[in-house]
Amino acid sequence: MQTPADTPLTTYLIAEQARFYRLAYSYLRQREDALDAVQSAVCRALERQDSLRNPELIRPWFYRILINTCLDVLRRRSRVVPLEDWAETGREDPPPPDEDLSRQVEALPPPVSTVIKLRFYEDLSLREISEATGSNVNTVKSRLYAGLKKLRISMEGEDIR
Amino acid sequence: MKKLEEARRAYENTPIPEELSSRVEEGIRQGRGARQRRQRLRRRWLSAAACLTLLIAGLNMSPTVAQAAAEVPVIGGLFRVLTFVSYDKTEDDINYSVTVPEVDAESALAETVNKVIQEKVDQHLAKAQQDWEEYREAFFATGGTEEQWAGRQMDVIVDYEIKFQSDTEVSFVVTMAEGWVSSMEERTCYNLNLTENREITLKDLLGENWAEISTAAIQRQIDEEPQKYFTPEMGGFTAVDENTAFYIREDGVPVALFAEYEIAPGSTGFPEFPLA
Numbered sequence: 018m019q020t021p022a023d024t025p026l027t028t029y030l031i032a033e034q035a036r037f038y039r040l041a042y043s044y045l046r047q048r049e050d051a052l053d054a055v056q057s058a059v060c061r062a063l064e065r066q067d068s069l070r071n072p073e074l075i076r077p078w079f080y081r082i083l084i085n086t087c088l089d090v091l092r093r094r095s096r097v098v099p100l101e102d103w104a105e106t107g108r109e110d111p112p113p114p115d116e117d118l119s120r121q122v123e124a125l126p127p128p129v130s131t132v133i134k135l136r137f138y139e140d141l142s143l144r145e146i147s148e149a150t151g152s153n154v155n156t157v158k159s160r161l162y163a164g165l166k167k168l169r170i171s172m173e174g175e176d177i178r
Numbered sequence: 179m180k181k182l183e184e185a186r187r188a189y190e191n192t193p194i195p196e197e198l199s200s201r202v203e204e205g206i207r208q209g210r211g212a213r214q215r216r217q218r219l220r221r222r223w224l225s226a227a228a229c230l231t232l233l234i235a236g237l238n239m240s241p242t243v244a245q246a247a248a249e250v251p252v253i254g255g256l257f258r259v260l261t262f263v264s265y266d267k268t269e270d271d272i273n274y275s276v277t278v279p280e281v282d283a284e285s286a287l288a289e290t291v292n293k294v295i296q297e298k299v300d301q302h303l304a305k306a307q308q309d310w311e312e313y314r315e316a317f318f319a320t321g322g323t324e325e326q327w328a329g330r331q332m333d334v335i336v337d338y339e340i341k342f343q344s345d346t347e348v349s350f351v352v353t354m355a356e357g358w359v360s361s362m363e364e365r366t367c368y369n370l371n372l373t374e375n376r377e378i379t380l381k382d383l384l385g386e387n388w389a390e391i392s393t394a395a396i397q398r399q400i401d402e403e404p405q406k407y408f409t410p411e412m413g414g415f416t417a418v419d420e421n422t423a424f425y426i427r428e429d430g431v432p433v434a435l436f437a438e439y440e441i442a443p444g445s446t447g448f449p450e451f452p453l454a
Contacts, residue, residue: 118185
């Protein structure tokens with residue numbers, strides 16, 4: 018197999034792959050599904066790279082592709098009848114350490130948990146989150162506050178960019 | 179905020195599987211191929227459209243041009259492969275890029291082949307539409323919103339490539355693909371002898387021992403890079419038989435063509451082996 022020639026896009030995708038996997042895993046909670054999702058998102062990104070008009074927005078642009086891929090998998094999963102041996106094969110990796118809060122984040126509705134994860138785990142700005150989710154900045158803000166409220170976290174006067 | 183930092187640390191401790199980097203590379207490779215295919219099709223469509231306009235203009239203008247035009251696509255004089263239908267359109271969020279070939283010859287075989295191609299293309303288009311409908315229905319049935327749907331599109335591609343042509347023989351490959359959440363691609367090879375009115379076989383090209391010769395040629399190439407293929411126990415390559423698909427290369431050498439996942443993992447793509 019020839020090694021792919023480096024472009025800014027492939028360099029970015031290769032360098033940040035662990036982040037992509039973690040994000041995909043946080044949605045799908047299954048190793049194979051998360052690997053598949055990262056692979057198809059990367060494939061789509063290369064295929065549609067012409068739609069990335071502003072190279073500075075590469076992160077929100079790719080996160081949008083990745084998140085949509087994960088949500089598609091979840092949607093398809095919800096109409097698939099579980100296999101009989103689901104329980105045995107369902108999870109190969111140990112669950113993340115039992116941190117109450119990280120569990121609670123996952124339990125939030127996806128639009129809200131997405132905002133929380135992108136803001137606090139991936140350090141995206143509100144503007145970038147709005148690019149990544151395709152919703153406007155005000156929606157992102159209100160989801161963020163709703164999420165934090167549910168998690169009973171006060172921002173202690175801290176300003177959210 | 180402290181709790182959030184702990185949650186972040188837990189998140190960052192997600193174990194990263196070893197095969198992640200090879201999967202990312204596979205994704206890059208697949209994406210590149212898909213992009214090239216789109217670009218190639220777009221170019222071909224544009225240049226075909228340009229040629230057509232010129233030709234129509236030319237035919238209306240002078241008998242000399244009309245005479246010359248009639249001779250251009252003729253391959254041997256006995257037959258030609260023409261684009262029967264070609265269009266690019268977007269409808270119901272589906273991007274169609276369809277170029278269907280037709281063999282133009284005074285022969286029963288050509289007629290049969292054209293019919294088979296047409297049927298396959300129709301089936302392909304109908305199936306793509308159905309897949310897309312089902313996907314869309316499931317999307318909204320499971321709580322997807324119009325806002326989330328926006329921008330989702332499917333690509334449906336039909337295209338052909340002429341691999342070899344002589345006075346009496348032609349070899350071409352028709353590709354049909356469907357691309358959305360995942361992508362599917364199917365290639366069908368046609369090798370025809372138009373004067374003898376029959377399909378060309380590997381026996382015609384390689385002689386009595388065609389099966390042994392081609393099996394050995396493929397096995398040799400697999401052995402050079404065994405990691406790229408399934409083992410026979412995993413459903414990999416065993417032997418060539420009359421169902422093995424092949425096309426004829428420009429220099430007359432037959433090339434065996436396998437489908438994706440048929441004898442190798444998806445990362446290997448569509449394995450091809452020259453049988454010489």
